[in-house]
Amino acid sequence: MGIQGWEWLIMIGLALGALVLIVVVLFVIVRREPQPDDVVLVSPHEPIGHTPDGRPLYPAPQVRPTNTFAILALIFSFFVAILGVVFGHLARAQIRRTGEAGDGLALAGLIIGYAVIVGWALLLFAPLIFGGIMSSSVTYGLVLAAT
Numbered sequence: 001m002g003i004q005g006w007e008w009l010i011m012i013g014l015a016l017g018a019l020v021l022i023v024v025v026l027f028v029i030v031r032r033e034p035q036p037d038d039v040v041l042v043s044p045h046e047p048i049g050h051t052p053d054g055r056p057l058y059p060a061p062q063v064r065p066t067n068t069f070a071i072l073a074l075i076f077s078f079f080v081a082i083l084g085v086v087f088g089h090l091a092r093a094q095i096r097r098t099g100e101a102g103d104g105l106a107l108a109g110l111i112i113g114y115a116v117i118v119g120w121a122l123l124l125f126a127p128l129i130f131g132g133i134m135s136s137s138v139t140y141g142l143v144l145a146a147t
Helices: 005-031 068-079 081-098 103-146
Strands: none
Touching (some): 068 103
């Protein structure tokens, strides 16, 4: 039993889809604007000036950007688990270095990615492991029943 013509089409379609997805992700990463390293954050509790009538002016709250790799880690962990793990580790390293938000997303991507990899490994290797145990016990049972 070989691979039929329509199965080849599905495999080629999935491979092309994965290739397009990887190219789009790399394009987004390359086009991402660099974050300035010399940003001075002002305390939100200290006024930065006063209005003409004497009221204090406070700075707008600063929102930390979410790390792109952390978002990609969570997304890829469901579809291509190994990419979720890779992006999760890259994201956590960048977050420690830059202080961006998204550590929880990266950690979730890592946990889900590793869980999917372990699940696939169990699914693929369990028949080999348990198949050998079951076949030996069935054979042993047949030998006992025959005597």
